[in-house]
Amino acid sequence: MSAGSKSIFLLLLLLPSEWSNAVATGGEGVTAQAHYDHTRIYYMELGNEQHVELFQRLEKSDSYFFMGSVRVPGQKLTVMVIGHKVADFDDLLHRYNVTHHILNYNFQAEIDANYREVLPTSTPVTQFDWQHYFQLDTIYDWLEHVARQSPEIVTVLDMGSSTEGVPIKGVRISYPQEASSAPRTSVFIESGIHAREWIAPATATYFINELLHSSDPTVQALARSQNWLIFPCINPDGYKYTFNGDRMWRKSRAPHGVCRGVDLNRNYPMRWNTTGTSGDPCSTFYSGPSAGSEVETQRVMRFVEKLVRTENLRTYIALHSYSQLLMFPYSSTPERVHNYDDLTAIGKKAVAKIKSLTGRIYKSGSIYETIYPSSGGSKDWAHGELKLNITFTFELRGPPDSEVLFILPAREIEPTAREAFGAVQTIVEEAAKRGYYN
Numbered sequence: 001m002s003a004g005s006k007s008i009f010l011l012l013l014l015l016p017s018e019w020s021n022a023v024a025t026g027g028e029g030v031t032a033q034a035h036y037d038h039t040r041i042y043y044m045e046l047g048n049e050q051h052v053e054l055f056q057r058l059e060k061s062d063s064y065f066f067m068g069s070v071r072v073p074g075q076k077l078t079v080m081v082i083g084h085k086v087a088d089f090d091d092l093l094h095r096y097n098v099t100h101h102i103l104n105y106n107f108q109a110e111i112d113a114n115y116r117e118v119l120p121t122s123t124p125v126t127q128f129d130w131q132h133y134f135q136l137d138t139i140y141d142w143l144e145h146v147a148r149q150s151p152e153i154v155t156v157l158d159m160g161s162s163t164e165g166v167p168i169k170g171v172r173i174s175y176p177q178e179a180s181s182a183p184r185t186s187v188f189i190e191s192g193i194h195a196r197e198w199i200a201p202a203t204a205t206y207f208i209n210e211l212l213h214s215s216d217p218t219v220q221a222l223a224r225s226q227n228w229l230i231f232p233c234i235n236p237d238g239y240k241y242t243f244n245g246d247r248m249w250r251k252s253r254a255p256h257g258v259c260r261g262v263d264l265n266r267n268y269p270m271r272w273n274t275t276g277t278s279g280d281p282c283s284t285f286y287s288g289p290s291a292g293s294e295v296e297t298q299r300v301m302r303f304v305e306k307l308v309r310t311e312n313l314r315t316y317i318a319l320h321s322y323s324q325l326l327m328f329p330y331s332s333t334p335e336r337v338h339n340y341d342d343l344t345a346i347g348k349k350a351v352a353k354i355k356s357l358t359g360r361i362y363k364s365g366s367i368y369e370t371i372y373p374s375s376g377g378s379k380d381w382a383h384g385e386l387k388l389n390i391t392f393t394f395e396l397r398g399p400p401d402s403e404v405l406f407i408l409p410a411r412e413i414e415p416t417a418r419e420a421f422g423a424v425q426t427i428v429e430e431a432a433k434r435g436y437y438n
């Protein structure tokens with residue numbers, strides 16, 4: 001073995017993570033990939049106003065990523081600290097007596113393991129499952145496959161292209177109906193607006209599969225009671241980038257000066273850019289240059305507005321992770337929606353259903369009161385502007401103090417999706433009982 005070939009051989013032995021990444025992404029143009037070696041995850045509690053001021057200053061740095069914004073004493077907060085800052089940060093916590101513990105010492109290990117749970121794009125579509133994660137191309141192939149299998153029920157729809165020219169595809173599921181029966185109402189399910197929340201598209205495809213193949217008569221009745229418009233990935237550019245650039249990417253990929261991407265869930269026109277957002281294009285929470293500025297936002301808005309007219313749309317569901325929450329508008333104001341009491345009651349029943357199915361504890365309530373204030377989200381727009389009274393958003397697994405944040409192990413896809421589907425069933429059944437679909 002020559003020195004040169006020996007070093008290549010050693011490289012393959014020493015860098016299993018890079019090697020598995022190349023396999024996971026099918027080798028598609030991997031030029032540079034973000035790494036989180038020795039990046040730590042801290043969970044801390046802000047003890048007083050001084051702590052709040054301290055961490056509000058750090059929020060502006062791109063060496064620290066706060067899961068939610070720093071707001072009030074007593075708040076518990078997860079922070080990702082990039083490797084070169086762990087000594088400084090640890091010192092700071094001890095100097096100011098901040099109660100904390102370390103959830104994770106080397107985040108890259110989670111990412112490496114997660115990429116190994118992705119089946120390659122060459123995988124036959126018949127092997128699509130909920131024990132692995134899949135890239136966008138595989139998800140889209142599967143949607144086409146599902147439509148070919150049940151052409152009388154399923155239609156593949158395309159909202160139009162993203163910034164980078166990728167179609168935003170979903171399905172319409174509509175069981176044949178007697179001509180004489182009353183026109184159906186519809187449910188829209190939005191998923192994957194945040195690129196790194198891989199469990200969201202995986203859950204959306206599970207929903208599609210259940211609506212088509214469940215043997216449970218109550219699910220079959222549910223499937224036939226509505227038309228279902230399900231879009232697993234409404235931020236396709238961002239999702240693709242989590243495979244070939246940065247697993248922790250959240251935004252779209254539109255260029256804005258030296259940085260890229262808009263947090264599409266801060267870009268919708270209701271009370272845009274008023275709270276819990278950033279005007280800095282380099283921020284993870286950048287709200288965009290103006291309300292509804294982004295092509296992906298416009299695609300969803302035009303599409304959903306049309307559904308209200310043509311499909312009798314009444315229900316809007318969004319899928320996110322993580323924190324195990326089931327929430328309803330508003331997110332941008334403490335003001336309560338007109339049907340707050342109904343949504344509170346429906347949310348409580350839905351989280352009870354989750355607990356009965358898997359034992360998982362989800363918390364329910366308005367977005368503003370449950371997670372944190374934010375503006376420009378799609379749900380405030382759906383409820384406030386489009387008057388879609390049944391509007392809910394999920395933060396799927398894991399728990400609020402998750403050690404792996406958005407990197408949910410693939411073995412949790414099936415139970416996560418199953419409990420979320422149970423909750424959707426409860427939401428639709430309860431809304432029907434309360435007369436929302438009459």
Ligand SMILES: [Zn+2]
Nearest residue numbers: 194197320321
């Ligand atoms: Zn999200």
